[in-house]
Amino acid sequence: MRKNAWAAAGLGSLVLLLGACGGASSSTPAASTSQSTSASAPSSAATTPATGKKKSTKAAAPSSPAPHHTAGPQPSSNVGDQSIPPIGTTVMTVRISNLGYVLAKASGYVVYTYAKDPKGGTPTCTGSCATVWAPVTGVPQVSPGITIPGTFGLVRRTNGVKQITYNGYPLYTYKRAGPLVTTGNGIGGVWYVVKMSASDITG
Numbered sequence: 001m002r003k004n005a006w007a008a009a010g011l012g013s014l015v016l017l018l019g020a021c022g023g024a025s026s027s028t029p030a031a032s033t034s035q036s037t038s039a040s041a042p043s044s045a046a047t048t049p050a051t052g053k054k055k056s057t058k059a060a061a062p063s064s065p066a067p068h069h070t071a072g073p074q075p076s077s078n079v080g081d082q083s084i085p086p087i088g089t090t091v092m093t094v095r096i097s098n099l100g101y102v103l104a105k106a107s108g109y110v111v112y113t114y115a116k117d118p119k120g121g122t123p124t125c126t127g128s129c130a131t132v133w134a135p136v137t138g139v140p141q142v143s144p145g146i147t148i149p150g151t152f153g154l155v156r157r158t159n160g161v162k163q164i165t166y167n168g169y170p171l172y173t174y175k176r177a178g179p180l181v182t183t184g185n186g187i188g189g190v191w192y193v194v195k196m197s198a199s200d201i202t203g
Helices: 002-040 129-130
Strands: 088-098 099-106 111-114 134-136 141-142 152-156 163-164 169-174 191-193
Touching: 099 111, 129 134, 141 152
Parallel strands: 088 141
Antiparallel strands: 088 099, 111 169, 111 191, 134 169, 152 163, 163 169
């Protein structure tokens, strides 16, 4: 009887030992499975390699296009306005001089008529005469604020150049005089300024 009792006790201890070993070995795979699942789960936000901070997935707002500047309104070339006259235009005005109000170019040079020129005819001051008395050329335009009582026109010279006329008479400037100087008036009894009056200045 005693021998059977010890055998039974030994058998029970063996069973308990085997049960304990089996329980320990079965817990290890479970832990490994948990770690593997955790490692393989996709991350919800990407991180930068250096800082570990989450990168923003928000798209950058598109930059606004640079404003386009258009050119502003250009000056008009209409006669009588305040704009720059077109190339080839000669602006005529009225200036005050030692002889009173006279017809002049906008640059200030007083203009003259030549008594030997026929009204409406071809200018006769040519050659050496024209080296001292320069023909006024270009397209005549009256300066803003000025009222000219006479009429401007054009006449063709013998060399084909068109010269400005006033009331049919060709106009010249005296090369030996500066702006607003009237020393050419009366030379040879044939050169004269074109007299104007204060009423011709309306501006």
